[in-house]
Amino acid sequence: MNKNDAEILGLLGSPATFRKGFERLINVYSEPLYWKIRRIVLIHEDADDVLQNTFLKIWSKWSQFQGKSNLSTWIYRIAINEAIDYLRRKKNLIEISPDDDLTVANRLLADDYFDGDEAEALLQEAIARLPEVQRTVFNLRYYNDMKYSEISQILNTSEGSLKASYHLAVQKITKFLKLND
Amino acid sequence: MNNNESSIKRQYGKNQPFKVPEGYFDDFSKRLMAQLPAQKQNISVSYPCLSRVRLVFKYQIWRISLIAASVVAVFFSLNFIFFKKDMQPDQTAQKTVQKITVDQAADYAMMDNEDIYADLVDDNTH
Numbered sequence: 251m252n253k254n255d256a257e258i259l260g261l262l263g264s265p266a267t268f269r270k271g272f273e274r275l276i277n278v279y280s281e282p283l284y285w286k287i288r289r290i291v292l293i294h295e296d297a298d299d300v301l302q303n304t305f306l307k308i309w310s311k312w313s314q315f316q317g318k319s320n321l322s323t324w325i326y327r328i329a330i331n332e333a334i335d336y337l338r339r340k341k342n343l344i345e346i347s348p349d350d351d352l353t354v355a356n357r358l359l360a361d362d363y364f365d366g367d368e369a370e371a372l373l374q375e376a377i378a379r380l381p382e383v384q385r386t387v388f389n390l391r392y393y394n395d396m397k398y399s400e401i402s403q404i405l406n407t408s409e410g411s412l413k414a415s416y417h418l419a420v421q422k423i424t425k426f427l428k429l430n431d
Numbered sequence: 432m433n434n435n436e437s438s439i440k441r442q443y444g445k446n447q448p449f450k451v452p453e454g455y456f457d458d459f460s461k462r463l464m465a466q467l468p469a470q471k472q473n474i475s476v477s478y479p480c481l482s483r484v485r486l487v488f489k490y491q492i493w494r495i496s497l498i499a500a501s502v503v504a505v506f507f508s509l510n511f512i513f514f515k516k517d518m519q520p521d522q523t524a525q526k527t528v529q530k531i532t533v534d535q536a537a538d539y540a541m542m543d544n545e546d547i548y549a550d551l552v553d554d555n556t557h
Contacts, residue, residue: 363451392439393445
């Protein structure tokens, strides 16, 4: 357990310091959680909503954290589930449109909080077209260099399945990029 | 690492093309803490996307059950009255059982799906 987690757990362990501990939790985890969420939902405003909901859920479900997993694993699991649930509820943003103007790539290029070029927008569209689990596995592995063992704990999926998901994700992304080159 | 992955990494790297508003993370903690109670309590998480239609399943299932029970009661009452009128004590021929569907009973009760749904949605908005 790292030093930050130990401090946070100590503060959260007492009602008198719970709120202080929770604020510390937000300070430590808001940024890493945000970027994991953002890569799934793509849009800043959506990521902000999901991040808030994630911490509200952590607050209300704190008594369910029994220390069986790392604090970070438990938190990341909540965040990723919230992001995936958000996508399911807001399907209209990610669904592929027959109208070229409404593709994910074009939406991103028009977004004030997207700093990439057309090629990067196309890569994000390729990732957005993946099924949810493949998209999540790809983002965690490719961008976060997360070990399969850690992803396995977060998604509660076997390492073998995750490796297969990642391999499929890479294949599909490559195929999409070649077709749209 | 396979060839496809290498190719993606060569072309795109791990560049982070997303930005956040200035001061977003500094401000986030204050915004969130302001939403939390002073002491640890259970709070509900709302999903703005679904705020227009909020289904209270237990209550609505109870209401639907009550409506359905009323319709069935009307149906059986009609059936009882209908058969009692027509039955002859010495009748031995097979009787044709007239099936009255729930839809027909509902029509008799002057309720339709739109009325039921409107009633449910109206309750949901309160």
